[in-house]
Amino acid sequence: MTHLLEVRDLVTKFYTEQGVVNAVNGISYTLDEGESIAIVGESGSGKSVGVLSIMGLIPSPPGRVDSGEALFNGRNLIGLSHDELRHIRGREMAMVFQDPMTSLNPVLTVGYQLTEALKLHLGMDDNQAKKRAAEMLELVGIPNPVKRLDDYPHQFSGGQRQRVMIAMALSCNPSLLIADEPTTALDVTIQAQIVELVKQLQEKLGMAIIWITHDLALVAGMVDKVAVMYAGYIVEQAPVHDLYKRPLHPYTLGLLHSMPKLDAKEQTRLASIDGLPPDLRQNFNYCPFAPRCPYAIDKCKQENPALMAAGPNRVSACWRWEDLREETGFGVNA
Amino acid sequence: MSQENGKETFIQVRNLKKHFPIMRGVFRRQVGAVKAVDGVSFDIYKGETLGLVGESGCGKSTTGRSILQLLTPTEGEVLFDGRDLTKLGQSELRKSRRHMQMIFQDPYASLNPRMTVGNIIGEPLEIHNIGDAKSRKDRVKELLKIVGLNPYFINRYPHEFSGGQRQRIGVARALATNPDFIVADEPISALDVSIQAQVVNLLDDLKDDLGLTYLFIAHDLSMIRYISDRVAVMYLGKIVELSDKDTVFDHSLHPYTQALLSAIPIPDPEKEEKRQRLILEGGVPSPANPPSGCNFHPRCSYATDICSQTDPEFRNLGTDSRPHFVACHHAEQFK
Numbered sequence: 251m252t253h254l255l256e257v258r259d260l261v262t263k264f265y266t267e268q269g270v271v272n273a274v275n276g277i278s279y280t281l282d283e284g285e286s287i288a289i290v291g292e293s294g295s296g297k298s299v300g301v302l303s304i305m306g307l308i309p310s311p312p313g314r315v316d317s318g319e320a321l322f323n324g325r326n327l328i329g330l331s332h333d334e335l336r337h338i339r340g341r342e343m344a345m346v347f348q349d350p351m352t353s354l355n356p357v358l359t360v361g362y363q364l365t366e367a368l369k370l371h372l373g374m375d376d377n378q379a380k381k382r383a384a385e386m387l388e389l390v391g392i393p394n395p396v397k398r399l400d401d402y403p404h405q406f407s408g409g410q411r412q413r414v415m416i417a418m419a420l421s422c423n424p425s426l427l428i429a430d431e432p433t434t435a436l437d438v439t440i441q442a443q444i445v446e447l448v449k450q451l452q453e454k455l456g457m458a459i460i461w462i463t464h465d466l467a468l469v470a471g472m473v474d475k476v477a478v479m480y481a482g483y484i485v486e487q488a489p490v491h492d493l494y495k496r497p498l499h500p501y502t503l504g505l506l507h508s509m510p511k512l513d514a515k516e517q518t519r520l521a522s523i524d525g526l527p528p529d530l531r532q533n534f535n536y537c538p539f540a541p542r543c544p545y546a547i548d549k550c551k552q553e554n555p556a557l558m559a560a561g562p563n564r565v566s567a568c569w570r571w572e573d574l575r576e577e578t579g580f581g582v583n584a
Numbered sequence: 585m586s587q588e589n590g591k592e593t594f595i596q597v598r599n600l601k602k603h604f605p606i607m608r609g610v611f612r613r614q615v616g617a618v619k620a621v622d623g624v625s626f627d628i629y630k631g632e633t634l635g636l637v638g639e640s641g642c643g644k645s646t647t648g649r650s651i652l653q654l655l656t657p658t659e660g661e662v663l664f665d666g667r668d669l670t671k672l673g674q675s676e677l678r679k680s681r682r683h684m685q686m687i688f689q690d691p692y693a694s695l696n697p698r699m700t701v702g703n704i705i706g707e708p709l710e711i712h713n714i715g716d717a718k719s720r721k722d723r724v725k726e727l728l729k730i731v732g733l734n735p736y737f738i739n740r741y742p743h744e745f746s747g748g749q750r751q752r753i754g755v756a757r758a759l760a761t762n763p764d765f766i767v768a769d770e771p772i773s774a775l776d777v778s779i780q781a782q783v784v785n786l787l788d789d790l791k792d793d794l795g796l797t798y799l800f801i802a803h804d805l806s807m808i809r810y811i812s813d814r815v816a817v818m819y820l821g822k823i824v825e826l827s828d829k830d831t832v833f834d835h836s837l838h839p840y841t842q843a844l845l846s847a848i849p850i851p852d853p854e855k856e857e858k859r860q861r862l863i864l865e866g867g868v869p870s871p872a873n874p875p876s877g878c879n880f881h882p883r884c885s886y887a888t889d890i891c892s893q894t895d896p897e898f899r900n901l902g903t904d905s906r907p908h909f910v911a912c913h914h915a916e917q918f919k
């Protein structure tokens with residue numbers, strides 16, 4: 251079976267003056283048509299570099315995709331020329347970033363920016379493109395869409411700019427939408443609006459989604475599966491229900507326990523994860539989470555666990571995943 | 585509102601306003617005002633954590649700074665130990681400052697990069713002429729230990745520390761003068777998920793150990809519920825609801841609070857799927873030109889005619905022993 255996207259053993263490094271940063275250390279995942287995956291992890295864990303690598307957007311130098319494949323509709327994106335990638339980006343796959351101002355040009359009207367892409371990728375003429383652009387703004391819930399085409403990005407609120415970005419990303423009907431922390435800079439209320447919008451759009455348009463976030467709570471209700479990243483590795487991947495019910499990696503478990511429960515009357519002390527994430531300028535010949543892991547055993551300090559099958563459709567990079575499964579009362583919601 | 589449940593009122597905020605003038609033209613004429621804080625009144629009890637939540641730009645930080653007199657209030661009173669801080673002269677204010685400190689959101693921007701950790705933490709001691717060089721150094725080392733850092737770090741610079749560690753330095757600095765009251769303005773927002781719990785636990789422990797009182801500003805409602813005793817919800821310069829945290833979270837009587845609660849993501853796919861969400865439309869209007877009447881009315885699905893005409897009173901719909909203040913004409917219908 252061919253997948254819409256199949257990422258295999260992707261390795262991306264930054265060759266900086268301070269040393270080689272091992273940003274992405276061999277990540278693999280697949281995504282089918284219309285499927286959604288969340289990539290979760292704290293800052294610096296390699297989430298953005300992972301997707302920028304498949305889109306050919308790694309600044310080089312200092313960055314380089316050293317090995318691995320990203321098969322999109324069966325075609326390997328790694329190593330494609332800039333022109334080929336530009337054609338795929340924006341048309342077949344599109345991206346929404348955390349800060350819309352970095353991808354919206356402040357001196358051009360929103361209408362201009364929306365119609366350019368339509369003309370470039372879909373060969374529409376002025377009128378067709380304008381009509382479609384207004385439809386897209388309407389689709390993402392911007393009032394007075396025709397009038398607002400003449401406005402500049404700064405005339406929109408933060409939440410509206412993110413909507414404009416989504417409109418732009420979806421205007422050419424891509425089969426894959428990559429959203430890199432698109433709501434992190436927004437208020438919870440606006441975040442909820444955007445999440446709801448993307449869910450509706452996915453139902454309507456059927457695109458596959460990669461949603462990157464540091465917030466495990468945010469994606470619980472919106473994706474099919476979750477990959478948790480730590481220190482440039484995917485350390486656990488599972489269907490969404492399984493992951494929250496029974497995490498099989500101590501880092502996932504730690505993240506879930508360090509979040510206060512909204513509905514719990516009696517709050518128990520937050521279980522914090524001690525220590526700090528590691529410096530990525532090293533080769534891990536031990537489990538990268540070992541220095542912070544309450545479950546670490548000697549083996550963890552001697553050998554870096556590869557991902558192991560840990561049940562149907564799920565993998566964990568932990569020597570002790572079976573012990574975690576056995577431990578009673580372990581599940582966060584169990 | 586002064587003595588509830590035998591709790592001792594520590595700070596009384598009365599009709600506090602902070603308006604920032606909007607200037608235009610060559611003569612810098614004032615053409616309007618940003619009503620960042622527009623008449624808020626509440627008490628803070630000794631030893632409690634009062635959580636302050638609301639969307640970005642609704643006036644949380646301005647409220648915190650105005651209470652500490654880091655901003656000069658436009659109007660209103662702040663009674664601290666019975667004295668009105670807004671009426672104090674410079675030298676008296678400086679003296680009272682040692683009892684009130686602030687922890688800032690951004691652990692990167694709020695520490696002077698050219699000062700050593702020791703000087704940063706010890707600076708408030710110098711400003712307030714507390715102790716001599718030797719005793720200050722001892723105190724700094726003690727503070728480093730209190731916040732969970734190695735006293736050995738005393739001569740290092742902020743850039744050598746991670747975000748969570750810098751926030752600990754900020755906390756140590758705030759504690760230097762032995763304050764009774766701390767305004768913590770989004771102290772964990774800039775930190776990584778796995779580090780947030782560390783800092784929250786630290787703040788919680790310090791509160792118990794040192795008998796502190798907090799005004800804790802945050803936009804993360806789950807965290808607010810976790811850390812607070814009571815919660816005040818702010819919208820566009822006003823406090824719209826105030827009660828003990830369980831009342832606010834489980835029995836809210838204000839449509840804005842209800843919408844905020846409904847927007848919080850829950851880390852449980854089953855609950856998320858079953859959930860009926862109340863999605864608030866639009867964003868916060870400009871505080872330079874707030875809507876008439878109840879300023880939430882353009883976004884409120886319960887609004888009626890009176891809402892656009894009359895500003896609802898901030899009234900107690902709870903009991904004397906368990907007050908529940910709400911500013912909504914139709915609050916009774918949510919009971």
Ligand SMILES: Nc1ncnc2c1ncn2[C@@H]1O[C@H](COP(=O)(O)OP(=O)(O)OP(=O)(O)O)[C@@H](O)[C@H]1O
Pocket residue numbers: 604618619620621638639640641642643644645646647803871
């Ligand atoms: N110095 C200033 N001059 C003019 N307007 C200001 C000033 N400081 C704040 N404001 C305005 O006052 C309002 C309240 O700002 P404040 O910083 O208190 O919000 P906040 O609730 O703390 O928001 P956030 O969650 O983003 O920190 C905003 O509209 C802001 O733009």
Ligand SMILES: Nc1ncnc2c1ncn2[C@@H]1O[C@H](COP(=O)(O)OP(=O)(O)O)[C@@H](O)[C@H]1O
Pocket residue numbers: 264266271272273291292293294295296297298299300309312313530
């Ligand atoms: N342009 C760059 N030069 C050097 N290092 C970089 C660059 N971009 C990212 N990195 C490093 O790669 C690692 C992963 O970064 P990133 O994917 O952006 O993390 P995330 O998106 O998970 O927060 C980090 O250690 C980061 O510092």
Ligand code: SF4
Pocket residue numbers: 499500501537538539540541543544545546547550555567568569570571
């Ligand atoms: S391999 Fe060992 S150190 Fe790593 S997560 Fe599992 S138990 Fe912890």
Ligand code: SF4
Pocket residue numbers: 838839840878879880881882884885886887888891896911912913914915
């Ligand atoms: S007073 Fe009216 S507009 Fe304001 S919150 Fe209540 S119902 Fe809504």
Ligand SMILES: [Mg+2]
Pocket residue numbers: 297298299430
């Ligand atoms: Mg990123």
Ligand SMILES: [Mg+2]
Pocket residue numbers: 644645646769
């Ligand atoms: Mg603020």
